[in-house]
Amino acid sequence: MAVWSLLAVNSLSLGGLLFLLSAGFSLIFGLMRIPNLMHGSFFMLGAYLGASLLQRGYNFWFAALAASAAMVVIGGLVERLLLRRLAGQELAQVLLTLGLSFVIADLCLMIWTGDPIQPATPAQLGGGVRTLGMFFPIYRLAIIGIAVAIALGLWVLIDWTRLGAMIRAGVDDAPMARVMGIQVSRLFTAVFCIGAALAAFAGVMGSPFLSVYPGLDADMLPLALIVVILGGAGSLLGALVGSFIIGLLYNFGQAMFPDLAYVILFLPMVLVLILRPQGLLGRVQT
Amino acid sequence: MTSNPGRTGFVLLLLAILATLPLWMTSLYYVNIASQILFWAVFALGLNVLVGYGGLVSLGHAGLFGFSGYVAALLMVNGYSHAAALPAAIIGTLLMTAVFAALALRSTGISFLMITLALGQILWGIAYRWADVTRGDNGVNVAGRPSPFGIDLTEPRAFYVAVFITFILCLLSMLALVRSPYGASLRGTRDQPRRMRALGFNVWMIRFIAFLFSGFWTAVAGILFIYYNQFISPQVMALQTSAEALLMVISGGTATLAGPVVGAAIVVIMKNVVSAYVERWNMVLGIIFVLIISFMPEGLVPGTARLWRSMMGRRRAAKMPLGLKVAGEGSR
Amino acid sequence: MSALTVNGLCKSFGGLHVTRNVHLNVEPGERRLIIGPNGAGKTTLFNQITGDLKPNSGAISLLGKDITKVPPRLRAHLGLARTYQIITLFPRDTILRNVTLALLGLSKLRWNPFVPLDRQTALMEKAEEALGRVGLAGLKDRPLAETSYGERRRVEIAMALAQDPKVLLLDEPFAGLSADERHGIAKLLASIPRDVTMVMIEHDMDVALDFADRITLLHFGEVIVEGSRAEVVADPRTREVYLGA
Structure with a gap:
């Protein structure tokens, strides 16, 4: 019983982390029609930057925000200087992000070497709570809380603000949005930066229990991919649902079939492809 | 196909040089490099069927390539003969390709790329995590190469000849495909899938067959790969390998026969040169990707020709978009 | 009926x-x-x-x-055959090749990966005949990209006619x-x-x-x-x- 509820908490916290990662991925995909294959790199680079700041004694939250801010700059530069040049050539853009992901992976290897880094959980969130005879790590609970808060924030942003209305218009029909006078290209930059920042933030948040190592990018990217195929591109709710499904599957799969846990993650994706190719909450485009 | 006698002569001369390479090349190091180029070229030609002629960009081919290698390697390690392991690897990979195709061909364009990427990762995950069967990160050692007709392929020159013959067969099959009615149908589904449907073509089936054809040569290349390296590990199935193969296809120029071969030569040579000096192959791979896509999107062969023309001031040839044409949805 | x-x-x-x-x-x-x-x-x-x-x-x-x-x-x-208002042809191929594709659509040959398409004389003759019906016999080897708008309309019709449709x-x-x-x-x-x-x-x-x-x-x-x-x-x-x- 205790094991199961701990598993549930772990699942939810991994789900929360995946949501932070894939919300941006999904928005970028919905708006720009490209899977950003650098998304795992943003996650890893954020985690490395955060880990370096932590090693220098900075506060955990400062490290997380600084890493996100750095990624806003990097994401913005990539979008403005490189992706922009290939506007309308989606395949070229995807391959460009793929190429850049290799460059970033190798740069990280150069700077931080191949040894994994495992930052400590922030002091104020160490330990756990004991209720109903069970022990829950506070940090995991905090991640769930933060993910829910950010999900709410994104929901408000998308559904209630002007920027959000423009993003929705762009996701629905980019040419139409352009006709209506929305500067779609600025929107691309904004969404790309938001996505990069969220991924980096998730990277720092996840680092105490995932640790930071070369190949973290390649581990995370497929997860974002599965979540978005599951939930449907451009749908935040879809990303949320997809993230928690994958979070649950990963932890329970790990507990029951450790050898095949990774493969099990892909099963819902395969099912969705067969039964509902547009994703659980994706709309059929007409 | 334009039959230009000059070009045909040039190609034949090149093939003659390649065929006689073991006779005049004294350094075994270069014989081995040539072997590498040719089996990577088989892989790239196989991928090009889908990418270049079908307009379906796969990022999951490393999974199929490695799958074939693993099936062959694991069977041999478990005591099966070469004669049993090779057909099993090819048939097994074809079945796996059929599964890939059935799932990935639910869509086209960028979604196709995403799905193949995810499918490739599943195979990588199996190789990496299912250590009881695959030996995980330790990889599988393959002892020995076969000796067809009593010729021992452990000798690098003999192995090169075997690879060369396979390469020629692959090239001939591509030549036949490109010129055949089926090849014309495949290119039609790339350019105008909806129109092709209205003309009576079964677009899905045409693509499915192209995927199988591509998977067949990918499987063959995977087998040559494990015989060459005598080793396979999950790294072979990683996204980098798919990206390398794709780089070979687009750097040389897609939807041509020479393109993937030139691309394979460029990538293999570069990889060997770079690795000899620094450890930074992945960075170089990434940078080449970015440079080619940004500045020579149509591929090196046509791209160099364009730059040459514009330098000679003959006419300012416009930069072409990425030499890849992605098959569209076409269902509406 | x-x-x-x-x-x-x-x-x-x-x-x-x-x-x-x-x-x-x-x-x-x-x-x-x-x-x-x-x-x-x-x-x-x-x-x-x-x-x-x-x-x-x-x-x-x-x-x-x-x-x-x-x-x-x-x-x-x-x-059933149709022509399109927005011309959807194969721009990199010749006029003849475009019509050949239309013929292939209804021919078993379309699955054949072994024989060269150029040597399918019966098919080629049928394609040329269809081009003759729309008055384009002389332009058969011209790449589609180099044809006029009116000529492309004719190619569209030739492709439809080549299929011997009952309803067009x-x-x-x-x-x-x-x-x-x-x-x-x-x-x-x-x-x-x-x-x-x-x-x-x-x-x-x-x-x-x-x-x-x-x-x-x-x-x-x-x-x-x-x-x-x-x-x-x-x-x-x-x-x-x-x-x-």
Whole structure:
């Protein structure tokens, strides 16, 4: 019983982390029609930057925000200087992000070497709570809380603000949005930066229990991919649902079939492809 | 196909040089490099069927390539003969390709790329995590190469000849495909899938067959790969390998026969040169990707020709978009 | 037995009804003109007949066979061919190759990966014959990218004719052509024998009037008037739709 509820908490916290990662991925995909294959790199680079700041004694939250801010700059530069040049050539853009992901992976290897880094959980969130005879790590609970808060924030942003209305218009029909006078290209930059920042933030948040190592990018990217195929591109709710499904599957799969846990993650994706190719909450485009 | 006698002569001369390479090349190091180029070229030609002629960009081919290698390697390690392991690897990979195709061909364009990427990762995950069967990160050692007709392929020159013959067969099959009615149908589904449907073509089936054809040569290349390296590990199935193969296809120029071969030569040579000096192959791979896509999107062969023309001031040839044409949805 | 029957066809996108309970009955050998202003749902109707779009309800039959659920490629095999308003050809190939592809669509050869396409003399001759019928025999080796707009329209028609269709759907074959070119296309269409049933969409009534045995007027997805040429022209509702009176 205790094991199961701990598993549930772990699942939810991994789900929360995946949501932070894939919300941006999904928005970028919905708006720009490209899977950003650098998304795992943003996650890893954020985690490395955060880990370096932590090693220098900075506060955990400062490290997380600084890493996100750095990624806003990097994401913005990539979008403005490189992706922009290939506007309308989606395949070229995807391959460009793929190429850049290799460059970033190798740069990280150069700077931080191949040894994994495992930052400590922030002091104020160490330990756990004991209720109903069970022990829950506070940090995991905090991640769930933060993910829910950010999900709410994104929901408000998308559904209630002007920027959000423009993003929705762009996701629905980019040419139409352009006709209506929305500067779609600025929107691309904004969404790309938001996505990069969220991924980096998730990277720092996840680092105490995932640790930071070369190949973290390649581990995370497929997860974002599965979540978005599951939930449907451009749908935040879809990303949320997809993230928690994958979070649950990963932890329970790990507990029951450790050898095949990774493969099990892909099963819902395969099912969705067969039964509902547009994703659980994706709309059929007409 | 334009039959230009000059070009045909040039190609034949090149093939003659390649065929006689073991006779005049004294350094075994270069014989081995040539072997590498040719089996990577088989892989790239196989991928090009889908990418270049079908307009379906796969990022999951490393999974199929490695799958074939693993099936062959694991069977041999478990005591099966070469004669049993090779057909099993090819048939097994074809079945796996059929599964890939059935799932990935639910869509086209960028979604196709995403799905193949995810499918490739599943195979990588199996190789990496299912250590009881695959030996995980330790990889599988393959002892020995076969000796067809009593010729021992452990000798690098003999192995090169075997690879060369396979390469020629692959090239001939591509030549036949490109010129055949089926090849014309495949290119039609790339350019105008909806129109092709209205003309009576079964677009899905045409693509499915192209995927199988591509998977067949990918499987063959995977087998040559494990015989060459005598080793396979999950790294072979990683996204980098798919990206390398794709780089070979687009750097040389897609939807041509020479393109993937030139691309394979460029990538293999570069990889060997770079690795000899620094450890930074992945960075170089990434940078080449970015440079080619940004500045020579149509591929090196046509791209160099364009730059040459514009330098000679003959006419300012416009930069072409990425030499890849992605098959569209076409269902509406 | 009718060549083409459409029965109670309905189609909507979201809340927009683009086809409303359309009935159509085209006799073998008939020349039917479907007119209507832009946005009347003419091309949407064609797309449902060819199977590119699935109707929400209603039935379509071709030569007495219900084809409502038959996939587009098989409708071609049953004798249905169409031309497109927006030209969708294969720009990198020659005119001849374009027509050859149309022939391949109905030939078993299309699965053959072994023989060179260029040596399929029977197929090539048939393609050249189709090009001869549209007056393009002399241009067969010209890459499509180097042809004029009017020539491409002819290639479209040649591709459709090459398939020996029983029912031919023509989507605004005169659109964007000069008066001369239009005249040429009209002559070409008139030369097609009566064993081919033809249905043509046109939004400009005057251009295609001579073509028609019967005319159907479509407006906002609905059949407003149907009858002989004279009846439709004389009908006040036609004037209403076209003049907004």
